[in-house]
Amino acid sequence: MTVRIDHHELGGMPWVVVRGERRAAFRALGEEFAGRIRDLVLGMPEIAAMRRYEATGTGAEALTELVRLTERGAPEQHAELAELAKGADMPLRTLLLANLRGDVPNEVIATGCSDVLWRGRRSVLAHNEDGTAGQEEHMVLLTLQLDGEPAVSSLWYPGFLPGNAFVVTGLGMVLGIDHIPLVQPRPGVGRHFVARGLHAVRGVEDVVRFLGRNPSAGGFAYNVGDLDTGRLVQVESASGSTAMHEVTPARPWAWHTNHLRHLTELPDRASASSVARAQVLTRLSAPKADPDTDWFVEVLTRSAPRGVHRDPVPGDQSATLCSFVADLTTREVTVVRRGGTPVTISVDRLLGGPA
Incomplete structure (x- = not known):
C-alpha cells in the first residue's frame, strides 16, 4: 500500500504529514x-x-495484565x-514499556504540563508541553491523513502513540493533556491508547462518555475544546474513575497542572513543580476582558511568578519544550x-x- 510522508517546518519545529492506510x-x-x-x-x-x-x-505480573487489557480494550x-515498532526495527515490548510508563507505579517520571482555559466572548485553550x-x-x-478517517494533528514524541500532548482533530476537537502521577494505578487500558482512541470522537458530551466507558490504568487530565461550539471542559481520568468540570462564561477562567483537582479521593504524587505552577495560576489575575493570544503566550513562556514556563535546575531536568x-x-x-518565535x-x- 502506498504511504506518502512529506516533511515541512513550522516555527522551527519539524512538521510531518503522513497519508495512507492506517497500519501501513x-x-x-x-x-x-x-x-x-x-x-x-x-x-x-x-x-x-x-x-x-x-x-x-x-x-512482571502487573505488566502482563496491563498489556492484555490494553490489547483487548484498544x-x-x-x-x-x-x-511503529516493526518499522523502527525495535521490540514491541520496548515501545510498550515507554507508552505504559504512567500506568504503573513509577517514581522516575517528574515531567508534566500546564493548561490554561478561558471562555468569555472568545474560547481559548492554551497548553505548555513540559518534558526532559x-x-x-x-x-x-x-x-495524520489516514484513508477514510478525519485528519489529526498532534505534537508527537517518536516512539509513542500520538495524542499524549496537544492535539487538534478533524472532528473539531482540541486537546491539551496533562500527566497525573498516581501512587498505585489500578488495572485498566494504557492511558496513551485511550487518548489515541479519543481522536475518533466528536463533541464534548461524547468525549466525556468515551472516557467514562474506556477506563485507563494511569491518570491523564484532558483539557478539551470544541471548535464548533466553543465549549471547554476538563476531564480527569484515572484508574477507572472520571470527573468533569466545565468552563463557563460565568466562571471563564480555569487551569490544570499535574495533580488531581476533582478526583480528590485518589492518591496521587503531586510534584513540587506541579504545586508551584498551580500556585502561580491561582494567584494570576484573570483579565477582566477577553485576553488576546499574546496574553496566553506570555503566561506560557514566562517563568514564575508571571507564568508557568520551566527551565531545568539541578536535580530536575524538566523544562518547557x-x-x-x-x-x-x-x-x-x-x-x-x-x-x-510564536507562529500562528x-x-x-x-x-x-x-x-
Missing part, C-alpha cells in the same frame, strides 16, 4: 523515524525504571504501536518552540498541511 502509515512512520525513536525511547530514564519493575515478580491502537530538557530536539508536529495557544473562536493555533496557523491548514 504507522509502519512507514517507524521506518522514517527509526533513529529518533531509538534515541528518544532508549534515552528515557523511565525505561530503565520500567525494566527494573518488570524484573520483579509483582511487576486493539487498533495496540496494532498501530506494533506497526533536550527532548524538543526529537519532537515532531505530526499530521513548546507551547500552544488554540483560539477556538478564530480557529487559529499559535505554536511556540522553546526559545523560538489556521486549524484548517494545520490539518490539511502546507498548500
Whole structure:
C-alpha cells in the first residue's frame, strides 16, 4: 500500500504529514523515524525504571495484565504501536514499556504540563508541553491523513502513540493533556491508547462518555475544546474513575497542572513543580476582558511568578519544550518552540498541511 510522508517546518519545529492506510502509515512512520525513536525511547530514564519493575515478580505480573487489557480494550491502537515498532526495527515490548510508563507505579517520571482555559466572548485553550530538557530536539508536529478517517494533528514524541500532548482533530476537537502521577494505578487500558482512541470522537458530551466507558490504568487530565461550539471542559481520568468540570462564561477562567483537582479521593504524587505552577495560576489575575493570544503566550513562556514556563535546575531536568495557544473562536493555533518565535496557523491548514 502506498504511504506518502512529506516533511515541512513550522516555527522551527519539524512538521510531518503522513497519508495512507492506517497500519501501513504507522509502519512507514517507524521506518522514517527509526533513529529518533531509538534515541528518544532508549534515552528515557523511565525505561530503565520500567525494566527494573518488570524484573520483579509483582511487576512482571502487573505488566502482563496491563498489556492484555490494553490489547483487548484498544486493539487498533495496540496494532498501530506494533506497526511503529516493526518499522523502527525495535521490540514491541520496548515501545510498550515507554507508552505504559504512567500506568504503573513509577517514581522516575517528574515531567508534566500546564493548561490554561478561558471562555468569555472568545474560547481559548492554551497548553505548555513540559518534558526532559533536550527532548524538543526529537519532537515532531505530526499530521495524520489516514484513508477514510478525519485528519489529526498532534505534537508527537517518536516512539509513542500520538495524542499524549496537544492535539487538534478533524472532528473539531482540541486537546491539551496533562500527566497525573498516581501512587498505585489500578488495572485498566494504557492511558496513551485511550487518548489515541479519543481522536475518533466528536463533541464534548461524547468525549466525556468515551472516557467514562474506556477506563485507563494511569491518570491523564484532558483539557478539551470544541471548535464548533466553543465549549471547554476538563476531564480527569484515572484508574477507572472520571470527573468533569466545565468552563463557563460565568466562571471563564480555569487551569490544570499535574495533580488531581476533582478526583480528590485518589492518591496521587503531586510534584513540587506541579504545586508551584498551580500556585502561580491561582494567584494570576484573570483579565477582566477577553485576553488576546499574546496574553496566553506570555503566561506560557514566562517563568514564575508571571507564568508557568520551566527551565531545568539541578536535580530536575524538566523544562518547557513548546507551547500552544488554540483560539477556538478564530480557529487559529499559535505554536511556540522553546526559545523560538510564536507562529500562528489556521486549524484548517494545520490539518490539511502546507498548500
